[in-house]
Amino acid sequence: MATSNYSRELDIALLAVQRATLLTKSVFHSHAKGTLNKSDASPVTIGDFGAQALIISALQHNFPEDEIVAEEEAKDLRENTQLRDTVWNLVKDTILPHEQSQSALGGSLPSAERMLDIIDKGDSKGGAKGRIWAIDPIDGTKGFLRGGQYAVCLALMVDGDVKVGVLGCPNLPVSDSEPLSENIGADATDDERKGVLFSAVQGQGAHSRPMSTGKLAEGQSIHMSPLSNVSDATFCESVEAAHSSQGDAANIAKKLGITKPSVRMDSQAKYGSIARGAGDLYLRLPVRADYVEKIWDHAAGDLIVREAGGEVTDAESNRLDFSHGRTLLRNKGVIAAPKSVHGKVIEVVKEVLGSKSKV
Numbered sequence: 001m002a003t004s005n006y007s008r009e010l011d012i013a014l015l016a017v018q019r020a021t022l023l024t025k026s027v028f029h030s031h032a033k034g035t036l037n038k039s040d041a042s043p044v045t046i047g048d049f050g051a052q053a054l055i056i057s058a059l060q061h062n063f064p065e066d067e068i069v070a071e072e073e074a075k076d077l078r079e080n081t082q083l084r085d086t087v088w089n090l091v092k093d094t095i096l097p098h099e100q101s102q103s104a105l106g107g108s109l110p111s112a113e114r115m116l117d118i119i120d121k122g123d124s125k126g127g128a129k130g131r132i133w134a135i136d137p138i139d140g141t142k143g144f145l146r147g148g149q150y151a152v153c154l155a156l157m158v159d160g161d162v163k164v165g166v167l168g169c170p171n172l173p174v175s176d177s178e179p180l181s182e183n184i185g186a187d188a189t190d191d192e193r194k195g196v197l198f199s200a201v202q203g204q205g206a207h208s209r210p211m212s213t214g215k216l217a218e219g220q221s222i223h224m225s226p227l228s229n230v231s232d233a234t235f236c237e238s239v240e241a242a243h244s245s246q247g248d249a250a251n252i253a254k255k256l257g258i259t260k261p262s263v264r265m266d267s268q269a270k271y272g273s274i275a276r277g278a279g280d281l282y283l284r285l286p287v288r289a290d291y292v293e294k295i296w297d298h299a300a301g302d303l304i305v306r307e308a309g310g311e312v313t314d315a316e317s318n319r320l321d322f323s324h325g326r327t328l329l330r331n332k333g334v335i336a337a338p339k340s341v342h343g344k345v346i347e348v349v350k351e352v353l354g355s356k357s358k359v
């Protein structure tokens with residue numbers, strides 16, 4: 001088979017994520033304005049289903065043979081017609097303003113029933129063979145609900161290896177050079193300086209572009225910060241203490257000589273932020289030994305950081321392995337850092353986590 005540069009996959013993924021992100025934003029605003037009161041469902045439920053439907057419909061139109069691993073299934077919508085109709089009304093009204101994108105994405109979805117079937121196409125078991133897309137329609141549920149950071153995430157894996165990754169981050173600054181503020185996780189009232197799409201293709205670098213409502217601009221190349229001294233690092237972690245041990249992260253930071261407070265934000269916006277050099281490290285440290293990470297929470301971010309010149313591994317320094325189904329069965333935790341300091345960070349991570357297991 002001829003080698004692919006994945007340019008068509010990237011174009012479709014960017015348009016699909018742009019359209020889905022616009023839908024999630026409109027759900028958030030309608031909810032905030034009280035115009036979504038016909039349903040009792042949470043706005044995140046509505047946004048999740050709607051975004052997943054839009055992305056899968058674009059993928060099915062363009063790549064009908066590909067498999068899809070997505071977070072949601074349509075069961076709840078089949079049982080609740082009011083919820084189904086709320087989602088359907090949003091999905092059928094979410095269009096991109098320029099003609100060309102509409103036809104590239106296959107136009108509008110034909111009916112509410114068909115929308116449910118499309119949502120259920122995300123039930124692939126994943127695995128080590130073939131072309132498989134991973135979708136998280138709203139990553140950072142908690143961030144979305146509080147008006148903070150969240151991301152619409154899409155990645156293409158081929159034989160278990162991530163080839164294309166796109167993250168739609170509507171509440172991050174447009175500018176790659178804006179440093180991370182401590183309250184970025186909470187204070188994200190959107191204005192025209194917010195909203196960014198990150199993307200990467202294996203071997204072709206990572207890029208960012210504004211999340212416009214119209215035709216997308218050319219991507220700007222992004223890079224991890226050229227950090228030579230790890231003690232100068234700004235590190236990112238989850239807002240949710242249940243998702244990543246903030247105590248372990250604080251111990252690790254202290255041992256590395258880091259004095260700046262951590263920047264807490266929800267979702268894969270953390271991967272995008274360090275890939276553009278706005279922050280330096282992303283530490284995700286297991287809280288519960290039995291929790292297994294999901295591939296849709298990491299596939300796009302993993303490629304974007306690595307293509308920006310960073311290294312992404314688990315807490316034991318193994319690469320994230322996307323070839324074992326819907327979860328990262330073989331990995332515990334995530335450590336993402338510029339190549340220059342990743343080894344040093346891992347050394348300290350092992351020291352801190354290792355000393356805990358001996359207690």
Ligand SMILES: Nc1ncnc2c1ncn2[C@@H]1O[C@H](COP(=O)(O)O)[C@@H](OP(=O)(O)O)[C@H]1O
Binds near residue numbers: 140240
């Ligand atoms: N105990 C746990 N440990 C680690 N991650 C968890 C977790 N419980 C849920 N998650 C995942 O953490 C994701 C959010 O990551 P973050 O904390 O970086 O914002 C959630 O994605 P969703 O928000 O899409 O459900 C969910 O899949």
Ligand SMILES: [Mg+2]
Binds near residue numbers: 136138140296297
């Ligand atoms: Mg998620």
